[in-house]
C-alpha cells in the first residue's frame with residue numbers, strides 16, 4: 546500500500562448476492578480493510594450488493610469522518626445514496642444508467658451533487674446501451690457519460706471535466 550502506484554483500497558465491501566464467503570467473515574474483513582484505509586489515508590472503493598444496511602453500518606462505525614472513497618458501480622436506492630453522500634463519499638455510475646428500466650437510478654444520478662459524481666465501466670460487465678450484454682471496455686464509458694449528461698441537463702464535455710476533476714481529487718493526479 547505504500548507503493549506510489551497504489552491509489553486506493555478496493556474493491557472492498559459486502560456481497561450477499563453471490564455469498565462467496567460467510568457473511569460474518571465478509572463483515573470482519575471489510576472492517577479491517579477500512580481500518581487499513583484509516584491508517585494509510587488511502588481512499589476506499591466500496592462494493593455493496595444486497596447488503597445496504599450492513600455496509601452502511603460498518604462504513605459509519607469504522608470510517609465516518611475518517612475515510613474517503615466511492616461507492617463503485619452504484620445501483621442502490623435514493624436512501625443509500627443519501628447516506629453515502631452524508632458520509633462524504635462519491636457515487637460512481639456504470640452502464641446501468643443507460644438501461645431502459647433504470648429510471649430510479651437515473652433519478653438518483655440526476656440528484657448527486659456535481660462534486661460527488663464519478664463514472665466507470667465495471668469492465669468486462671455492464672456495457673452501456675446499445676452494447677448491453679457484450680464485453681464492456683473503457684472506450685464505451687463515453688456512452689454512460691452521454692446518458693448521464695442528458696439526465697443531468699449538462700453538456701457532455703462539462704460532465705467529462707467534472708468527473709475528471711473528481712477523480713483527481715479522490716485518487717490523486
Ligand SMILES: [Zn+2]
Pocket residue numbers: 556592593617618
Ligand atoms: Zn464491484
